[in-house]
Amino acid sequence: MPPSIPLSRRNVPRDQAITVANSWLDLTSIQDPRRVSKFRHLKGTPAHKSFHIENIRNLSRQISGECDGFHANPERVAVPLSGPGGKIAIFELSKTGRLPDGVIPALVHGNNIMDFAWDPFDNHRLAVACDDGIIKLWKIPESGLNEPTNEAENEFNAHPDKIYFIKFHPTAKDVLASGSYDMTIKIWDLATLTEKIVLKGHTDQMFSFAWSPCGVFCSTVSKDGKIRIYKPRANDAPTREGKGPVGSRGARIIWALDGNFIVVMGFDKVSERQIMVFKSTDLNNPLNTVGLDVSPAILIPFYDEDSSTLFLTGKGDSTIYAFEITEESPYICPLSHHRCNNLHQGLSFLPKNVCDVSNVEFAKALRLTNNTIEPLSFTVPRIKTELFQDDLFPPTRVMWKSSLTSAEWFNGKDKAPPRISLKPDGMDLRKFSFRIFK
Structure with a gap:
């Protein structure tokens, strides 16, 4: 006999009580055979205007398609500005409100910016790649950037040609990968500013690069329509190749489900934006391909591994699409999409430890519009939000x-990151009791 919900649900009809039990308790013994995601009804909520940074001016629209164009960490954001000199403005998230008119303090590079990235282990360190093949490392003062500066903490000649991308390693400090028009990917030791590994095998433009969650492997998707996986410390050639999107407009690649799957965002022959999911051990046969819409904007992904939620949006879009990536068919499951009131120029998600789990917030992002930076919270509806929702918040890396x-x-x-509970001190766990229908 199936269990029921006692007390507050006692007067609810039996069928409805079972549905509630399925929805809230995720009990496998009474689940509907059709899979229902716990995150299906996720909700995006913009922060109050008092948390916005306003009066941002002169945003650059000329950033390379391989660059996401906007990056945030828990303390500050980096925004490329238009005009000569390759400028990146740094705004402190603690200093909200309207920016004063006049010159915006910025990092001045002297050359066009190709890509940039925050150090995941140092909120004060920004790496920037320029079109002259130089990578500059900047140290942002504790109080923030108060005036324009062209004096980087370090810089080095990374490539003889333009750089497509730079990506920090997910688990090892001071490890940075850079991919260039010279068709190589170099992996650098920033502690000594030395080149350690050179990966080869590309014959055409590299669209995107991603480290696996464990940091042992890396992957790329390129204009030649190929997906490549490398094991960089073992071999400078790809260990696996497969066929990716056929379109040549651009693409993105990420790893999912503990590195067992790869998801690629690209275009088909008629410029429809697509999502493809592969088993990482078989890149020749996509498990599923989902068409989204026709748009020139490349879909930029963020993947939350705890919920296996994939967020997607493009520069100039007003919708943030959400899907759950699953180990079984259909592999790409649509969730509630979030529609913003206006267009955005970038979206950047923050680490899991800044989420307000007491309000069932499982993802938090910063959204760049034409003149503002706005926090955006993603939550899941729950009845008893005063209890820690341990099914939504497993121990996180x-x-x-x-x-x-x-x-x-x-x-x-290799060393896997530790996992910790996100349960706030003093917050109770969910407790349930059951009785048997008679």
Whole structure:
């Protein structure tokens, strides 16, 4: 006999009580055979205007298609500005409100910016790649950037040609990958500013690069329509190749489900934006392909591994699409999409430890519009929000602290990040009781 919900649900009809039990308790013994996501009805909520940064001016529209164009960390954001000199403005999230008129303090590079990224383990460090092949490392003062500066903490000649992308390693400190028009990917030890590994095998433009969650592998998707997986410390050639999107307008690639799957966002022959999911051990046969819409904007992804939720949006879009990536068919399950009141120029998600789990917030982002930066919260509706929703918040990987030094990683060591509970002190766990229908 199926269990029921006692007390407050006692007068609810039996069929409805079972539905409630399915929805809230996720009990496998009484689940509908059709899979229903716990995150299906996720809700996006913009923060109050008092938390916005306003009067942002002169946003650059000329950033390379391989660059996401906007990056945030828990303390500050980096925004490219238009005009000569390759400028990136740095805004402190603690200093909300209207920016004063006049010159916006910025990092001045002297050359066009190709890509930039925050160090995941240091909220004060920004890496920037320029079209002259130079990578600059900037140290942002504790109080923020108060005036324009062209003096980087360090810089080095990374490539003889323009750089497509730079990506920090997910678990090892001071490890950075850079891909260039010279068709190589170089992996750098920033502790010594030395080139350690050079990956080869590309014959055409690289659209996107992603480290696997464990940091052992990396993957790319390119204009030649191929997906490549590397094991960089073992071989400079791809260990696996497969066929990706056929369109040549651009693409993105990410890993999902503990690195067992790869998801690629691209275009088909008629410019429809598509999502393709592959088993990482078989890149020749997509498990599913979902068409989204016709748009020139490349879909930029963010993947929350705890909920297996994939968020997607493009520059100039007003909708943030959400899907759950699953290990079984159909592999790509649509969730509630969030529609914004106006267009955005970028979206950047923050680490899991900044989420307000007491309000069932499982993802938090910053949204860049034409003249504002706005926090955006993603929550899941629950009845008893005063209780810790342990089914929505499993122990999360500590991705904001490094597990290894660069020397350890280049010497072949691997170490998985620890997992911690996000339950706030003093917050009770959910408790349920059952009775048997008679």
